[in-house]
Amino acid sequence: MSVRGFFACPDSVQSILEVDKDNNYPAKTKVACTLGPNSRDVPVLVQLLDEGMSVARIDFSWGSQEYHQETLENLRQAVRQTKKRCGVIMDTLGPEIRVTNRGTDPIQLEEGATVSLTCSQSAQASSKVLPISCPTFDWFDVRPGSPVFIGQYLFTGSETTSAYLTVQKVTKDTLECTCNNAAVLEGLRLIVHFAGAPSKGPILSDSDVEVIKSWGLHSKVDFLSLSFCRGSDDVKTCRELLDSCGLAGTKILAKVETRMGLANLTDILSEADGIMLSRGHLGVEIDAEKMCRIQKVVIQECNQKGKPVIVTRVLDTMTGAPRPTRAEATDVANLVLDGADCILLGAETFRGGYPVETVKTLVAICRQAEKAFDSEAFYQSLVEDTTGQEGEWHGSTLESLASSAVRGAVKLNAALIIAFTITGRTAKTLAKYRPPMPILSVVFPRLHTNALKWTFTGEAEAHQIMISRGVFPMLADPSLGGIEGDAMEGSMLSRAIAHASSMDWIKRGDRIVVIQCPRKNEDYNFRESGVVKFLTATDEVLEAAVSTYDAHNASIEAVRQRLFRLQSKKGPAEIEAVPRSLAVEEHTVTSFPIGGMGGEGSIRASSADEESILSTDIESDDEAVAVRRL
DSSP states (O other): OOOOOOBOOOSOHHHHHSOOOOOOSOOSSEEEEEOOTTTOSHHHHHHHHHHTEEEEEEETTSSOHHHHHHHHHHHHHHHHHHTOOOEEEEEOOTTOEEBOSOOSSOEEEOTTOEEEEESOTTSOOOSSEEEBSOSOGGGSOOOTTOEEEEESSOOOSSOSSEEEEEEEEEOSSEEEEEEOSOEEEOSSOOEEEETTOOOOSOSSOHHHHHHIIIIIHHHTOSEEEETTOOSHHHHHHHHHHHHHTTOTTOEEEEEEOSHHHHHTHHHHHHHOSEEEEOHHHHHHHSOGGGHHHHHHHHHHHHHHHTOOEEEOOOOGGGGTSSSOOHHHHHHHHHHHHHTOSEEEEOHHHHTOSOHHHHHHHHHHHHHHHHHTBOHHHHHHHHHHHHHTTTTOOOSOHHHHHHHHHHHHHHHTTOSEEEEEESSSHHHHHHHHTOOSSOEEEEEOOEEEEOSSOEEEEOHHHHHHTTTSTTEEEEEOOGGGOOTTSSHHHHHHHHHHHHHHHHTTSOOTTOEEEEEEOOEEETTTTEEEOOEEEEEEOOHHHHHHHHHHHHHHHHHHHHHHHHHHHHHHHHOOOOOOOOOTTSOOEEEOOOOOOSOSSOOOEEEOOTTSOHHHHHHOGGGSTTOOOOOOOO
């Protein structure tokens, strides 16, 4: 597999120096923030959302469930205030090893001093002995000469809060080490990392299992980040736990942070829903000069598989300074040019003094890098990989349709792609081809019933596509129509166009590409072929969209007033949610054939004929919905 670059040279240096005029589009590369003491208050969260945070990470390697629940409630309040969606990643502890039994004072280590690491929990942490959270050293293949790293956020070469040790002697429960640099160990947690020696312990600690079954289930988290993932079996173990405790809809992000994880990347990708390239831990496993090639290969393999990839450790300097270094800014830009979907901020927002400024800076760098991203070359490389040497298309029907939509949007110089979806797969497949224009994904709800209760899904699916590059979800409103009428055909499309117009993503004369994926009709036992439709944002189309949008808002406000009067008389209603693991009879209450907006034409998936589309079972996008033939 050859590693490719996708840099489009600008017209001139002067064009880069000019003031940007097209600031309406948000950055396509998503920003995730680790929430902590310096970023968990509502006013700060409001600013983070306004500046571009798409996903919040809750790190359970420290803190109590009560503390994190308060953080989550603050986030929900900020979401209500800003009316901006935000996904939630729950990060597990995994087989992470930490220094225990610490006092309140920092631990001073001197260069050349002897330090003992012990599994005994009776010892107190000091400059001579460091007890660690490991029951036995049999979990690790540690030998004399093995490197060990201890610190708040691991050794980078410049931190004075991290130490680099070398093992001299190994016993059953003690490692005698030599300290190679002077350091002051302090902070919320001190991590111990045995480079090149992955843990043989369980991938999920007892505390992980407990918090997933309690806090994770109660909060219905969108993503679970699987720390120190070693292979596909670890992902399967996590998936079984999530399915068994009612979190079947939660997506798994496998953290690749060891040599073993890198070696098994292909197998991990086959089971995981996405990858988190954890450059902090990985940086102590891999030689610094090799990290550039490693991250390019990992990102490219994720791009080829259509799996979102999140990269960590980018703006460490901004933990304590209001500006990044030039090297950090260039690093972020290269991640964007390599094809990263999302960039995760850790210490910068967790304990840093400038969380809002960091997000603002990161978004600004991403926007500039995206201007230089060669979308056409990226698209062509994916098509070549999918076509193969024989020139035969090896992709799925959904990929055929998505690639056709992106190709059409580029040729027409469209301003926007609108995608209708239920599970999010359509939007994620579009994102795989990295179109230069934003993707507005209209997520339709699915109504579930177990004959006793009703519950909707759709919000989690909208959150889960927020880590995909260039995708911006909005929830469809089922009150706009149903399968028995034609209201949904034009109304929801009008709503989407009005939303895009209000965000200044489109203007009069712009072209719009609308995509509906192939799907199965469960009620009538036939398949509807996918459709790509082209629209022009004429005055008539925009006026119709705004009119429909205003009329719908007025009707919703009237319903709210009636509900308010009803609740004032009878008290608040109680709604009981159905656990995700409960086997239910599924029905959908919406349909959305694309039409009613004066479309100029439509095309079928160009790489497969209609008969092939209708007969392919695995390409229904898992989005069963009652529809009519167009």
